[in-house]
Amino acid sequence: MSTQAVIDISKLPHHQFDTYDPVWWGNNLLLTIETSMFAILIATYFYLRQNFAEWPPPVGQLTATLKPLPQLGYGTANTILLLVSCIPMVLTDISARRGNRGVSQIGLVVGIMCGLGALILRGFEFSAVYFRWDSNAYGSVVWFMLGMHMMHLAILTVEAILLAIWIFTREYDMKHRVDIVTVAIYWYWVTAIWLVLYAIIYFTPRLG
Amino acid sequence: MPRRVYTYLPETGWGTLNLIASLGAFILAGGVLVFIVNAIWARYAGAVAGDNPWAADSLEWATTSPPPNYNFHNLPVVQGRYPIWQATADAPVVRGLSTTKRETLVTSVMDAQPELRFDIPGPTIWPFLLSLATAVMFIAGIFTPWAILIGAILAGIVLACWFFGDPNHDNKTARETGDQSEPVRPAPTKLQPKEV
DSSP, rough: OOOOOOOOOOTSSSOSSGGGSSSHHHHHHHHHHHHHHHHHHHHHHHHHHHHHHSSSOOOTTTTOOOOOOOOOOOOOOHHHHHHHHHHHHHHHHHHHHTOOOOHHHHHHHHHHHHHHHHHHHHHHHHHHHOOTTOOHHHHHHHHHHHHHHOOHHHHHHHHHHHHHHHHHHHHOHHHHHHHHHHHHHHHHHHHHHHHHHIIIIIIHHOOO | TTTTOOOOOOOOOHHHHHHHHHHHHHHHHHHHHHHHHHHHHHHTTTTTOOSSSSOOOSGGGGGGOOOOSSOSSSEOOSSSSHHHHHHHHHHHHHOOOOOOSSSSEEEETTTOEEEEEEOOOSSSSSHHHHHHHHHHHHHHHTTTTTHHHHHHHHHHHHHHHHHHHHTTTGOOOOHHHOOSSSSOOOSSOOOOEOOO
């Protein structure tokens, strides 16, 4: 038997951050798909707006002079909350890379609180729009934009809760540290998408 | 189009187009027939094709025919643009994937440098239950919109169970599951073949 050269990979790691890990690619490609979905939703919003003389459409005959703009309060509070929630997520992100379990745990818990708070505020945001989803095309598209973003917010929060349960009750392994970084990227994305939707839903009707 | 008339009426002017489409269908059917006859003939009367009967150069022909379910006992190392033609007798092989759980090799995109031994999920019931929950959600969603909400919650519960029910978990060694203050970096230098 002749000697055979062998490349021994038994010492390679199982998981690694960012571009090394298939999970990183999967998450980012998913977010690419979802970004184009939101782009289509935004195009739908402006397409529907073209078909209306007044946007949002006036409420009834008597109040035709009243422009039923969405109230700014809850939406603005939610925007601030989401921006603030990025701080614990950045800390969680960095600590997961460095392997600091305590900071990851605190950051995730604070992030989850922010996520739950944002979900509750989102519930009030629906009431700040003067129409129901079945009132008119304006109501439909705004509810759908708020709802699709709320769905991502809910998935994000549940993901963070599951990861927190894992690192509180089980081990703080590389696989789940990579997951924490992935959830943090998802978190930044949900915040960034919201900034765009916030500007469109709350401010474009006030411009014209 | 009147009912119960199997062909196009002359005034539609589609007769010639219909004839061409019909001829095309017969040509396709003839091609499929040749394939079926060839497959049956090859199964019972044809010469047995061995490993790599075409002397092809690409890696899918580097294993035996029929291939074992693991494809390669040791992963081959590509030595050039035409892997099989350029392979030398002492071509290095890759070793070190786990034999107790499912792993696959992740390499860099351009140079195919080994980077990770990525965990592949073991056999588990949860993906099946997830597809079941999804199917029930969409079928029941025809009848009531509440099915979407209930189905989404069910799917979420199944996903959580999948997350915590990793069948590989118990097979991991302490090194893989223990706290690590420093992340494991990939080997800084390129892995080089060693004589064994």
